[in-house]
Amino acid sequence: MTEPRPAGDRAQVVVTGLSAVSAYGRGASALAAGLRAGRPAFAPVTRFDVSARRVGVGALLPGSPVLLDELLSTVDEAAHQAGLSAPVRASTPLLLAVHGEPDGARGLPDRPGRTGAFTLSVAEKAGLSDGARTYTSACVAASTAVADAAATVAAGGAERVMVAAGYLVEPDQFALFDAGRALAADGAVRPFSAGRKGLLLGDGVAAVVVESARAAQARGATPLARLHGWGRAGDGYHVVQPRPDGAGLARAIDAALGRAGLTPEQIGYVNAHGSGSAQSDVAEAAALRRALGEHASAVPISSTKSLHGQALEASPLLELVATVLSLREGFLPVNAGYLAPDPDCPLHVLTATTAARPAYALSLNAAFGGANTALLVGAP
Amino acid sequence: MGLVEVARGAWPEAEGDVQLPVLAGFVMSSFSPLVAEAARRCLGRAHGEPPVAAGRGARTAVIISSATGDAVTAAEVARAVDAGRRLGPLLFFQAVPNAVAGYVAARWELGGPVVSLSPAGGADPVAESLAEGLAMASLLIRDGDADEALIVVAEQALTDGEHDRALAVLVRNSEVN
Numbered sequence: 001m002t003e004p005r006p007a008g009d010r011a012q013v014v015v016t017g018l019s020a021v022s023a024y025g026r027g028a029s030a031l032a033a034g035l036r037a038g039r040p041a042f043a044p045v046t047r048f049d050v051s052a053r054r055v056g057v058g059a060l061l062p063g064s065p066v067l068l069d070e071l072l073s074t075v076d077e078a079a080h081q082a083g084l085s086a087p088v089r090a091s092t093p094l095l096l097a098v099h100g101e102p103d104g105a106r107g108l109p110d111r112p113g114r115t116g117a118f119t120l121s122v123a124e125k126a127g128l129s130d131g132a133r134t135y136t137s138a139c140v141a142a143s144t145a146v147a148d149a150a151a152t153v154a155a156g157g158a159e160r161v162m163v164a165a166g167y168l169v170e171p172d173q174f175a176l177f178d179a180g181r182a183l184a185a186d187g188a189v190r191p192f193s194a195g196r197k198g199l200l201l202g203d204g205v206a207a208v209v210v211e212s213a214r215a216a217q218a219r220g221a222t223p224l225a226r227l228h229g230w231g232r233a234g235d236g237y238h239v240v241q242p243r244p245d246g247a248g249l250a251r252a253i254d255a256a257l258g259r260a261g262l263t264p265e266q267i268g269y270v271n272a273h274g275s276g277s278a279q280s281d282v283a284e285a286a287a288l289r290r291a292l293g294e295h296a297s298a299v300p301i302s303s304t305k306s307l308h309g310q311a312l313e314a315s316p317l318l319e320l321v322a323t324v325l326s327l328r329e330g331f332l333p334v335n336a337g338y339l340a341p342d343p344d345c346p347l348h349v350l351t352a353t354t355a356a357r358p359a360y361a362l363s364l365n366a367a368f369g370g371a372n373t374a375l376l377v378g379a380p
Numbered sequence: 381m382g383l384v385e386v387a388r389g390a391w392p393e394a395e396g397d398v399q400l401p402v403l404a405g406f407v408m409s410s411f412s413p414l415v416a417e418a419a420r421r422c423l424g425r426a427h428g429e430p431p432v433a434a435g436r437g438a439r440t441a442v443i444i445s446s447a448t449g450d451a452v453t454a455a456e457v458a459r460a461v462d463a464g465r466r467l468g469p470l471l472f473f474q475a476v477p478n479a480v481a482g483y484v485a486a487r488w489e490l491g492g493p494v495v496s497l498s499p500a501g502g503a504d505p506v507a508e509s510l511a512e513g514l515a516m517a518s519l520l521i522r523d524g525d526a527d528e529a530l531i532v533v534a535e536q537a538l539t540d541g542e543h544d545r546a547l548a549v550l551v552r553n554s555e556v557n
Binding site: 104117136141173175179233235239255368 | 405437438441442447449451454455457458460461462464466467468469471472473475476477478479480481482483485486488489490491492493494495496497498499500501512516519520522523524525
């Protein structure tokens with residue numbers, strides 16, 4: 001079998017540029033300030049009519065932002081921070097995680113192939129190469145893209161890859177999540193907490209430049225973080241429910257630790273998938289117990305979805321950016337909305353913004369279809 | 381490292397392939413039934429009846445590659461929202477391609493990565509989507525998170541005269557016996 005290999009015989013992978021848009025505002029500094037303040041960004045939705053919905057709350061930017069514009073400005077900021085010249089950008093492929101072409105559902109039947117075409121138009125307008133790929137793997141789309149970018153760079157298949165992702169809250173997904181009774185009726189996301197009611201949607205657009213450490217050094221670029229490990233695994237269990245014993249997510253974590261060559265005890269923070277849903281949080285706690293052993297109840301953990309909401313295909317990238325910013329600024333984000341312990345989630349949940357600068361952090365995600373990912377980041 | 385094709389299955393394969401088998405829990409759209417039927421034909425030829433033996437199933441990835449995605453579900457949701465109609469909960473579950481990937485993975489007990497891709501299509505969308513899926517399979521296998529990958533291409537008919545098409549291909553690492 002071809003088990004995940006430690007990174008020792010592969011190129012080191014770093015992040016040299018990043019940016020994000022969330023309900024806290026545009027740019028990485030707005031996200032960092034929101035995370036540090038620890039006040040959830042949820043408010044009544046006014047972007048579209050929610051009067052017929054059970055729940056009318058989300059974490060949205062003001063007004064009606066346009067996904068293409070937000071993606072282009074976010075990619076531009078990440079590329080600028082990484083110091084990518086126009087010729088370097090032109091040779092950089094784009095991996096984009098999106099739900100679909102923003103207007104696609106209302107343009108049928110005359111626009112087949114629209115989602116991939118949308119990605120190509122983002123790549124072209126952003127001055128990136130035409131070697132683009134589109135991920136639509138629900139709530140692990142963006143983290144799968146990051147893992148694939150890291151794998152490609154580590155194996156020498158590319159010097160750098162632009163990973164971008166975007167979801168802006170709109171009426172169709174809002175209606176679907178409301179119909180599926182997935183939204184938290186009490187207007188708060190309470191991951192791992194007793195009394196949690198579900199998730200809430202949030203705007204999220206993010207971009208990171210994933211690059212080999214050697215290529216970054218050759219350009220004189222300053223790495224912001226190192227991608228030590230990554231892993232992806234499936235539950236093989238159910239159409240939409242997570243596997244209760246967490247075995248799939250645990251294998252993704254194992255793979256990330258294996259590539260990083262790290263032990264569970266070296267992980268100093270977990271930005272959990274932590275959707276705030278009853279079953280999903282219990283399954284994630286079980287996965288952490290399986291993968292980290294006793295350390296699962298000691299490692300500080302929070303889900304930044306409790307602050308910025310669930311940004312679907314884009315959420316993992318927003319959360320990775322949040323994790324990197326927190327590590328760099330020396331704090332761990334609060335797990336907002338926490339009411340009381342749930343005995344089925346025996347974890348060290350952070351109930352306040354906490355000063356710390358751990359060397360290594362995990363960012364976890366899970367999705368419909370039993371898809372799981374783990375990304376392991378640390379200081380450069 | 382190269383890829384070896386283990387088996388394939390398609391929809392349609394013969395003149396009798398007119399009506400897709402009903403897939404419990406999925407409604408209104410052919411997308412998920414297309415994926416499930418092509419996957420069933422492919423995996424049945426490779427493995428017989430489900431599930432796949434644990435040693436192989438646990439390291440088999442499921443990759444859905446589709447230029448159209450589930451265009452019919454997306455359009456139905458948009459129409460219902462615009463008309464102020466209530467949506468059924470089943471539409472929530474099938475609104476992402478991962479759901480039917482999860483169905484296939486659960487039925488055949490496949491525990492590798494689950495990935496959904498939407499390539500740009502082109503003159504021959506099935507061939508383009510298959511190429512994208514094969515590239516993804518190669519990446520996952522070379523990176524070590526899977527030894528085999530089931531790639532399922534599903535392209536929905538969007539205009540009169542077109543037909544729904546699906547193709548499932550199981551591949552493995554050529555360096556593994």
